[in-house]
Amino acid sequence: EAGVAQSPRYKIIEKRQSVAFWCNPISGHATLYWYQQILGQGPKLLIQFQNNGVVDDSQLPKDRFSAERLKGVDSTLKIQPAKLEDSAVYLCASSLGAGAGGETQYFGPGTRLLVL
Amino acid sequence: AQSVTQLDSHVSVSEGTPVLLRCNYSSSYSPSLFWYVQHPNKGLQLLLKYTSAATLVKGINGFEAEFKKSETSFHLTKPSAHMSDAAEYFCVVSRGGFKTIFGAGTRLFVKA
Numbered sequence: 001e002a003g004v005a006q007s008p009r010y011k012i013i014e015k016r017q018s019v020a021f022w023c024n025p026i027s028g029h030a031t032l033y034w035y036q037q038i039l040g041q042g043p044k045l046l047i048q049f050q051n052n053g054v055v056d057d058s059q060l061p062k063d064r065f066s067a068e069r070l071k072g073v074d075s076t077l078k079i080q081p082a083k084l085e086d087s088a089v090y091l092c093a094s095s096l097g098a099g100a101g102g103e104t105q106y107f108g109p110g111t112r113l114l115v116l
Numbered sequence: 117a118q119s120v121t122q123l124d125s126h127v128s129v130s131e132g133t134p135v136l137l138r139c140n141y142s143s144s145y146s147p148s149l150f151w152y153v154q155h156p157n158k159g160l161q162l163l164l165k166y167t168s169a170a171t172l173v174k175g176i177n178g179f180e181a182e183f184k185k186s187e188t189s190f191h192l193t194k195p196s197a198h199m200s201d202a203a204e205y206f207c208v209v210s211r212g213g214f215k216t217i218f219g220a221g222t223r224l225f226v227k228a
Contacts, residue, residue, distance in 0.1 A: 031213070043218045056215065109158075
């Protein structure tokens with residue numbers, strides 16, 4: 001079974017530029033998550049989709065971050081314009097569902113972003 | 117509201133000795149609790165999870181954790197550390213699959 005795919009793996013941009021990350025979840029997984037992991041910290045949930053609807057974006061900085069999940073499969077996360085503090089690893093995860101009880105989340109390798 | 121606190125940022129043990137990684141949580145609801153491991157340059161992987169069934173949960177690679185509601189704790193243990201256990205470990209709380217919160221992480225060092 002193929003895992004969660006993310007691209008690109010690395011990205012270097014200058015502040016005020018825009019950047020986009022792509023995620024392809026495990027086939028059949030209804031729930032998709034985007035996390036931001038700053039060096040030395042635990043991942044922070046940015047947004048959670050169930051199918052193609054947003055169920056939680058309370059920690060997404062909506063003035064500069066946006067995300068979409070077209071057709072309930074692939075997802076893109078965009079930052080525009082980027083700031084120095086956005087330097088982090090962006091992790092995508094998916095799970096079969098998000099109902100009662102703990103769903104196992106399967107993580108992709110992440111995209112490492114450096115903003116100069 | 118819910119939160120999770122990992123009480124140690126670093127833990128160092130000798131190979132063959134027991135491992136204890138401590139985690140306390142706070143939740144207004146019956147939580148789901150997880151431990152994930154992150155090896156260098158590898159993705160996050162689930163070690164084990166508690167979802168209101170047995171309070172003693174066994175995971176992969178000989179790890180286990182005990183849910184103690186009275187102490188609001190979910191400590192991770194392993195009887196005998198192996199060099200390959202060296203990694204970053206995260207305690208995670210969620211409410212029915214939502215509002216997932218990761219702890220700050222505990223880095224485990226294993227000395228030969």
